Amino acid sequence: MIAGVDTDLIVMGIWGLIFAIFVIKLFQSIRLVPTKSACVVERLGKYHSTLDAGFHALVPFVDKVAYVHDLKEETIDVPPQECFSSDEVNVEVDGVIYISVIDPVKASYGVTDYRYAAIQLAQTTTRSVIGTLDLDRTFEERDVISAKVVEVLDQAGATWGIRVHRYEIKNITPPETVKNAMEMQVNAERERRALLAKSEGDKQSKINRSEGIKAETINHSEGEMQRRINEAEGKAEEILAIAKATAESIERIAQVISAPGGKNVVRMQLGAQYLQQFDGLSQNASKIVLPGNMMDFEHWMDSMGLEESKD
Template sequence: MEIMELISQVLLGLFSIYVMYQFVRSLRLVPNQYAFIVERLGNYHKTLGPGFHALVPFIDKVEYKQDLREETIEVEPQECFTRDNVKVEVDGVIYLSVVDPVNASYGITNYRYAAVQLAQTTTRSVLGNMDLDQTFEERAAMSREVVKVLSEVEQVWGIKVHRYEIKNIVTPRTVQKAMERQMTAERDRRATIAKSEGVKGSKVNDAEGTKAQIINISEAEMQRRINEAEGYAEEILSIAEATAKSIEEVADALAQPKGTEAMKLQLSEKYLETLSGLGRDENRVILPKDISNYEALMEGLSLKDLEKQKSS
């Protein structure tokens, strides 16, 4: 009897401890950015948000704990083939968060694993439609395509895919060497083109400079000739005006009383000065043909010069 009582007391103690444990478990403190899924007798009952909550012992149970923060999921490297049959190894990162804790708990068994698998299959499909050169240029397009495919199951899985980034695209060593040779040849081609364009530009600049110099010289010569012609024209005009004015003054003087006698006297003086000058230079004396008729000679000379002046 003592043994039975002892066993019953032990069982009662264990039951009491279990009951106390269940009561303690029914009191839940939910952290911030978390959601607890509560089931009542095996069925979904409610979702607990951040804060303190009291559940019904033995009936309510927290079945799932969902983290609502954005999380990073690594996509393991996988081998893919491009459209030109080149094998590449691609890996990436998915950034997603839970927006519907209920669907994330009951809509799929493991949304993380499912998102990774869907991202890998989509990446293989996209790379199969691209050449190797395009894979390095169209990373953003591949990322957008993966996000687009994942967005089709967001509502069912209760998640939100924010972005997908491709980390590395690794090609075989032989392909890398071929690409390096191709890039080297492309750089050499660009350097040759740049050098030829520089030489071309230099020759064009030299030709334009020579052309500008010739034009400047010709314009300067043309301007010099124009200036000389204008100066010569002004000189001729000034001489003509002075000559006309002097002729007018001579004509006015001849029209005055005793004007003709004064002109004769002036011409006689000029005639004598000319004769004396010629004789002085050559050490000889020059006399007129008929020196005895000096007055007639002077009168004839005066009349001839006067007629010349009037005719001019």
Template sequence: MTNELNPADLFNFAVWGVIFLIIIVKLFRSIRIVSTRTALVVERLGKYQATLGPGFHVLIPFIDVVTAMQDLREETIDVPPQECFSKDEVKVEVDGVIYMSVADPVKATYGVTDYRYAAMQLAQTTTRSVIGTLELDKTFEERDMISQAVVDTLNKAGSAWGVHVHRYEIKNIKTPSTVQKAMEKQVNAEREKRAILARAEGDKQSRINTSEGTMRELINLSEGERQRLVNEAEGRASEILSLARATADSIEKIGHAVVQPGGEDAIKLNLSEKFIDNISHLSDAETSVIFPADLTNLNQLLEALDLHIEHQKG
């Protein structure tokens, strides 16, 4: 009797060994530990059974199968550059980045074959459509509007795909070199125009300030001149008033002196002295003077003056 195994026994042993190994592997694979922000989609006999969240789970071997593992964290998807035409028929090249996350693991598994590729394609078509309604200059100014339009379109489709788009950012908008040169010339022209307007406005304001300063200076000078004339007029008036008062006082004093005893003779004597003094200075004058009286008869002249004084007194 021999201890060697025949080929049939070896084959059976190998088969049972493989079956046992498969069972062990299946048992180990039926034990699943799911990490945070991760979801496992499980099918049972080809039909959706459950979505496994974070934690420890045990599946039924050979019956339950993990169909998909979805990462629930926010992820970025690069949208490759694409050619677009603006409203004024200028070709531009646009690329961007999508920030999105899986909101429903079941819809993300069964609602679309590849939600990342689908979102990228939809972002490109939406970008082309929006840029086609804008002129070239507006495409650079309306980046936020373009991004918001892409986000709205993706979220409408994403409700069926089980994903949520948080934002879409345009990275670059490239134009042909000829268009870039033309735009640079336009920008330089606009900048020069603004500089000229700024200089003109500054010169205008400077002239206005100068004219206002000159006007105020002239007003101040005229006010000063007017005040000077007023002061001079008031001074002359005060001087005339003072002279008039002094003259009135002098006349009043002379009048009182005339009525006093001997006052009349004193007045005659004073007039005679002044008359003689004035005559003594006539020799120095170059002009001829004609007197209406006989200077040889001084007493008669004084008597005529005396009569004149008496007439005033009367």
């Protein structure tokens, strides 16, 4: 009786275990695939289908999700590696790859690990490209190196089901001795440029100063010329005014002389001035020299046509 009970319990436990496994498998057969993700389903060990984003139900015990791929763009670091340039300088180069899965089936069955394969291919391509460049060009031709790596990875990516968007070199590190030599070269170039800039500045300063002196000299000369022109015009106007006044004075004197009794008036005026000259000489000198004949004045007046009028 006890043995029969034990057998029933064992059978019930086995059926319960089978039921539990069936329930678990049933729940596992229900898959909710997130956006930008893909699941590769195998049926009895063979590729069956690819599940896109959404709700999916699999056949329990027959279907299984073998691979899950993230379709978003991802970043993969390329570890540092030693490369030799064409001038036999050892440099250390590292970078980063930006890739995304475009064909989940090829990414699952075309290569064992597409990430590792992409890293290895990027390293080997970088070494081969840097081997064709000298040290100075490796710093200048980063775009060329990146473009070449992307080209090679794209060719392989068609088989691996991936797309390489870009490859960027993060660091190119030369040996310490080479780095010191490059720093000295850069410093020398900076000093040369500073000296050149200073000399150009001094040259421009001297040119500006000479231009200023030239302009100042021209302004002074033009001002002096204008001053002399103004003085000459002023003197000319003064001479003209004096001549005009003298002419008017002579004309008036002639009118006075030609008038009745005019000659006598002129003789008297000139005589008064003649005597005033002697008065001035007596005040300014202790000795006075007089003409030998005081009547010479009368003869001079007669010679001038100013003989005394009879009127």
